[in-house]
Amino acid sequence: MKPIKLVTGNLKEELSGLLNDASSIYILTSFVMKSGVSLLAPFLKEAVIRGAEVKICTGDYLYVTQPDALQKLLDIDPKIEIQLYRSNGRSFHPKAYLFQNEDGHGSFIIGSSNLSRSALTSGVEWNLVVNEEIDQDIYQEALDAFVKTFHHEQTIPINAETLKDYREAYDRYHNRHPNLLKEWTEAEEEELTLPAQTEPQVIMEIPTPFTFISPRQAQQEALEMLNSTMEEGYTKAMVVMATGLGKTYLAGFFAQQFKRILFVAHREEILGQAKESFRKIMPERTMGLFYGREKEGDADCIFASIYTLGIHRHLASFKPDDFDLIIVDEFHHAAAASYKKVINYFEPQFLLGITATPDRMDGKDVYAICDGNVAYQLHFIEAIQKQWLASFHYYGVYDETDYSQITWLGTRYDEEELAFYQLREEMAEKIVEAWGTHKQTRTIAFCSSIRQANFLSNYFNTQGYQTVSLNSQTVGVTRGEAIRQLDQGNIDIIFTVDLFNEGVDIPSVDTLLFVRPTESLTVFTQQVGRGLRLFAGKEHCVIIDLIGNYRNADIKLQLFNTEPQEKGNSKRMGIPAVPPGCELNLELAVINLLNEMKRKRQPRKDKLYADYIQLKKELGRRPTYLELHLHGKSNSTEYKQEFKSYPGFLYWAGELSELEQDAFLHNEEWFMEVERTGMAKSYKMIVLEYMMTRGQDEWYKPVLPEEVAPFFHQYLTEKEYRKRIDFNDKASRRLWDYDEKKVASLIASMPMSKWSGSSKGLIEFQGRTFSINITFAEMFREIIYEWTKQICNYRLHYHFEKREKVTILK
Secondary structure, eight states: OOSEEEEOSOHHHHHHHHHHHOSEEEEEESOBOHHHHHHHHHHHHHHHHTTOEEEEEEEOGGGOSOHHHHHHHHHHOTTSEEEEEOOTTSOOOOEEEEEEOTTSOEEEEEESOOBSHHHHTTSOOOEEEEEGGGOHHHHHHHHHHHHHHHTOTTEEEOSHHHHHHHHHHHHHHHHHOGGGGSOOOOOOOOOOOOOOOOOOOOOOOOOOOOOOOOOOHHHHHHHHHHHHHHHTTOSEEEEEEOTTSOHHHHHHHHHTTOSSEEEEESOHHHHHHHHHHHHHHOTTSOEEEEETTEEOTTSSEEEEEHHHHTSHHHHHTSOTTSOSEEEESSGGGTTSHHHHHHHHHOOOSEEEEEESOOOGGGSSOGGGGGTTOEEEEEOHHHHHHTTSSOEEEEEEEEOOOOGGGSOBOSSSBOHHHHHHHHSOHHHHHHHHHHHHHHOOSOEEEEOSSHHHHHHHHHHHHHTTOOEEEOSTTOOSSOHHHHHHHHHTTSOSEEEESSTTSSSOOOTTOOEEEEOSOOOOHHHHHHHHHTTOSOOTTOOEEEEEEEEOSOTTHHHHGGGGOSSOOOTTOOSOTTOOOOOTTOEEEEOHHHHHHHHHHHHTOOOHHHHHHHHHHHHHHHHTSOOOHHHHHHHOSSOHHHHHHHHSSHHHHHHHTTOSOHHHHHHHHHHHHHHHHHHHSOOSSSHHHHHHHHHHTTOTTTTTSOBOHHHHHHHHHHHHHSSHHHHHHHSOSHHHHTTSSOOHHHHHHHHIIIIIHHHHHHSTTSEEEETTEEEEOOOOOGGGHHHHHHHHHHHHHHHHHHHHOOBOOOOOOO
16 A cells, blocks of 8 residues: 555545454544445444454534434444544534454545535545555644544434434424525535633643652541451442542552552653652652553553543553552543543453542533442542641622623533623623632633633733733743742732643642533532642631532532432522531622522422433433432432332333233332332342342242242352341351351241242241232233333442442531
8 A cells, every 4th residue: 555645536435445454433524415325334344254343433513414324333233333523513424444464453534525426426526545654643632632532522422312302403404494405505615613622731741759748537447448348358449538628649649559450540740740749659650651652551559541541452452450559630530432442442350430520410420430339539628628738718709790691502501602702891800809808819710711821811911910821822932931930929810711620730720710601510520629729827728619690500509508409308409518627608699690590590300301311312212210319410219209119200201011000010019019019138139139040030929038048148158248237247157158057047047038028018028938029911021120120220220339438527
């Protein structure tokens, strides 16, 4: 193959050869047509059969992509990953085909051809076919750009559920624009503007002299809980520690007991800092970076970019059991598909996730990645109470912008519409006044967009202040120089967008200015943490926050609350109880706004339904009860409280077929019984779990204690944490060595007889026989078995989850 060549016709011929040889195939096109999919389907099918990785990303710009084309892609093979970039009206025009072979060599095609028959065969198209050997840096940059676009927050996976939504939107659009349904031309005028990237980071190797470092108190507490978690037999856990308490050092101290470690993060800057922190703790170990062209894969401790590991060739260069410990930093990102692929590939002795912000209200639930096991939690409010972080003085300033008039795009407000309100002089005047009234010495201001940051920086400078707008487009001043000037007091404010969310600390910052709507509770918590580090002479951090009727405005103040709201609490949400030494000051207009928003809040049932539908679209099918618990935005217990059982919710939500509805109505009492029966211990559900192992034709038939005994004993003793939680009292410890007679006696006296006595006749235990007294039609057999099994699995998992409780000091 030539190193580089121009193809001006019949790109299919070029593609077919590359598709036949590739072990990884990445396709990024602005639209996909059924005719193009038909051309490539045989090659893609063959590629998947031989084990190739296939990822395809396309867009919804102007609804050119045909729903039938997406369906045809789904039909080729379920292993093909398909993402749809939601352009929200922004032009989306990439055309790129990237390939890698087993030997590590690669090539890519960049040009004008979308995935349609005419573009790949007879159309007038110009495409460059480039071999990796021409410029490995450019090839690597292309791979990284593809992965970041494929996993961008504006992409959604295409599955049966999300395709339904797209088809409806496609039909609505073309009903409004009927002339567009004619054959589309493929003359494109614009190119894709890739998601904004932060400025490239340079990680410098600085020899660090060894000095002995010991854990601080918070780290020591977390280490003790982590070691206890391992001793109990858990293999995954999460640690939640507020920004500023040393999560990376904690990970390093914990890692000392493991031979080989993989540390994963999404930003190169974090990797460099983590590497130096680990070096201080373990100077005798070898340390290696694994991102971009840095591929030090043989070190004891490897610090890897999630984007680099997301490339199949790079991931496959490691064996699944290569690492004893895997640490995922900023674990709140781990619910993204890029992380799941990496986490699911490896088989470490232990997986540790560390984060300051695991907020399930914000999106996908990261608790699922560690099976719901939280070894240690210390949120910033408790850390303030322990005087491990600085106190705060919060000032809520009323923002009269009517955000209900601004289009919500799923995760953020429309930037153009938002800018119309933000880039006004009267708004800037109000911000200057609020800041001038409450500020201290060094301020970071968080903005919605680069345009807003530039606008406010210029305005403040005209008012006699020294400020800088620091973002990915800033020229003339580096990030390091801006931080140094702020730290030394030479400038008053750094206006930024998201540069200081993670991995960058300026302990001397004592004022935070929020001039953006809080679209993400996770990001807000991260940004608040930028001002709470202890620093000589800093008595507290001032937080100046513009509050309008935007989403999350009535929720975010509860992040400062030392008294979590009780169910049904009718107290006003606007005034949480803050820690001693802290202040929360709200303008009267803000208090009135928050109370009004509370009155208009989404009814609980509607919210549960919306969160369920979101998860259903992510999975492409109806979630199981356990999946709802692990991945859903709402707590699973809320479904039980509101609907008595998961099948009860599905019935209310209209999610059941006619046959399932009849099965539910005829057996509702049984499902409620399995949901509500008391579980001080797991024993009842273990008996039921054993019965479920007998299959849908036998599960409900009577059983003797002696028959259950081997399963019961093995279940409780095969995992250390089960023994410690439910099989560790004086009487139970005598049964660790299996004795069928004694174990059967325990089963008869506890789960069988007690459940029989509290089940209102649905369960009986007479003589030595345990019976389930339900009758059902043959046509309901499979449905009742499946739902009973789901409830049983959910209750056992929930019972044994490690849920470290947060104790708020009074």
